[in-house]
Amino acid sequence: MSPLNKRRWRNFRNNRRAFYSLVIFTVLFVLSLFAEFFANDKPILVNYRGDYYTPVFNFYPETQFGGDFKTEAIYRDDEVKCLIISGGVIDCFDAPVEIMSEIENGTFSDPDFEKGWMIWPVIPYSYDTPNTLDGPAPSAPDANHWLGTDEGTRDVLARTIYGFRLSILFTIAVVSVASAIGIIAGAVQGFFGGWLDLTFQRVLEIWGAAPSLYVIIIMFAIFGRSIGMLIFLVILFGWPALVGLVRAEFLRARNFEYVRAAQALGVSNWTIMFRHMLPNAMIATLTMMPFIITGTIGGLATLDFLGYGLPASAPSLGEMTLQAKRNLFAPWLAFTNFFTFAIMLSLLVFIFEGVRDAFDPRKTFA
């Protein structure tokens, strides 16, 4: 790491709020990347008649465990549970619950019996698992569903974890691509200036005036909803965010003496832009980043809330907010959403505040 970056890292670490925010956020995000291992309706590991199976990764038909169907085993069904634990005893189709309790008590005996086991994730529901409830949905938090269930009887905690992951991944995809396009476009405009710049500015003005919401509705109507399409459309209308900023930085930097010096050496335009000028623009870009990131997360939630966002099956925080609005008698929905957004956005803002300060050469930390 260069001395400059070392200094920045030191400054960042000295900013305790930013540093701990980064630690917490990283832990949450990395955990959510492995959400399948602790919020899933499939066991992590199955031992059936001495063989090991990993349903999290692989598809196993029910027939694998002595069942009838060639479709994927539904591990949450009592019959399937019984078959796995008992090693495929036929009686499981008739009285699974009794057999399981007998096995637990050690009183069960059958010639085919061979004890098996399953390791379940901490939260044995995925974001789209429908549950059988005692009362009407949404149900309040209890020992089974720690944050209750939503309108569709799905576990709120599982949906939150997957929704968090989806929000962040969506944001990373959108922001990285949109920023890259925006930076390159701004760089070209600022560096060359003149007619190219003027023409492009007019194009941007027209582009910025396009009603993106209508375009999203129309495109979804034609091509159907999908996450890929949504990412594409949000990037399509999101990339000009950085253009003005980078353009201004480049307009300023092209008169710097070291840029002149590089021109005098005969260095090519692209090299000058990326080696000499882009590092200057990076600081202004970083300053804008927290706003762009929180804006993208909020934008996704807004689209979902309005019903124009992700497909209905996807775990979406915005869709859950809509449910919270529809079910004001179920405050666990609203509270979960509120705290998820508040914590996620605050952590991101704190982190980028720290990053920005660390890049500021005048800022000192006594």
Place this chain on the structure above:
Amino acid sequence: MSVLSVENLRVSFQQDGKSALAVRGVSFAVGKGETVALVGESGSGKSVTALSTVNLLGRNAHIEGSVTYNGQQMVGADEKALRKVRGNDISFIFQEPMTSLNPLHTLEKQLTESIELHQGLRGVAARARVVELLERVGIHDAESRLSSYPHQLSGGQRQRVMIAMALANGPELLIADEPTTALDVTIQAQVLELLAELKRDLGMSMLFITHDLSIVRKFADRVCVMKDGEIVEHGLTADIFDAPRHPYTQTLLSAESVGVPDPVPADAPVVATTDNLKIWFPIERGLLRRTVGHVKAVNAATLSVRAGETVGIVGESGSGKTTLALAMMRLIKSEGRIAILGREISKLQKRQLRALRRDMQIVFQDPYGSLSPRMSVEQIIAEGLGVHGVEAGRNKRDMVAEIMTEVGLDPATMDRYPHEFSGGQRQRIAIARAMILRPKLVILDEPTSALDMTVQVQIVELLRGLQAKYGLAYIFISHDLKVVRALSHQVMVMKRGDVVEAGPRDQIFDDPQSEYTKALMAAAFDLEAAAGAGV
């Protein structure tokens, strides 16, 4: 009794948890009606000392010791007491008049602000006082100037306005922090004269901070020489100049670029010529961008430089010196013939020019601005090699190491970043970057102006040595006539885009023909305002 008395002042700055001592135990006093000069090179702590007297430093500064103004302790005094003294009893003039004035306020507004605050004058009375002040500092037709904005004034006028602001409340002590450094020589002389006159008439005391010893000699009663945060020598001006005791003072006093350039061999080939070079920037108006006029940056500049020869271009700011240099490098558009090594380059395309760039290089004024802060020294110096290729059988790092040794840098430092080097070292890096391509022509655009005197001398020596060794042709641009005299064979004097006078060095310096050249020489070598030069 002294007006300002500083005893054992220590100032330290906190950064990254470390504390850096900038001023280490400084003591001096300014008596009534006396001018004391703080002299030293950049980084010696002279400005910090001045600013700490009324606590104008940032929050990360820690001040110890004692500063008394008329018996009143300033160190540790509360904001309210300090504010009463600042701008009222103790006034400041700063170096850069453009950035010290608010660009969005008219002169009237800038000046009235402080008068209203400290004297309680309002409306017509305040306005009358402003006009009086502006006339006092020599702004003609002050009444009509009241509604001007800072950018409508020249550098000298802006500094006069700054002085008027400082005088507004009849201060007892004026602290002038390099008040003339950013000004051209002729204007510098006028501003200094004004300050001296005001001091005499108003009976002020003055603390004068500068790195320029020739000003001190004319101007100060007593001198304190600062080095690394300490006063190494102080005494009456005459004593210090006649018999400096401390070795550092002796170096400072002898730091002047002297000597004559080596003669050019008679058969030296011509490296570069320009013929009636004209650089006009069009002023475009309206929707269709019609050209309604031109900013005439350079009119008809003709020059020729041979191998081993230096052509000095002198002139005040705005005279078109740098524009001419950039046009010769083909970095901006121009009209007229430019030939490098006998080859016409003014019509060449960018691609064809690239190969020629090896032979012509430029070194810029500001060693802080001309090096990319995010590249290591090796990357900076080797950048040209990336374009023009490494010599056959050579390694890039070896070539960088060789050129670094040649310009007087330690090759072991090549992986460091520019900010770890001093101003003089940075200028050596910039010279190395130009020299690694072994050019025939080097354009030096004020290469010594941003440097301290002692460092200037070293850079001039280095340039002279390189010229002798490789037979380089230099075009040397400077407003500092002493350096030009030490380096140039030919001299060209420019004023507002026109070449006023050109000829061999001795002729220009010893027997200037035009009025303008005479005024320049007088200002540079005698520091006396030439009548009629006009601000």
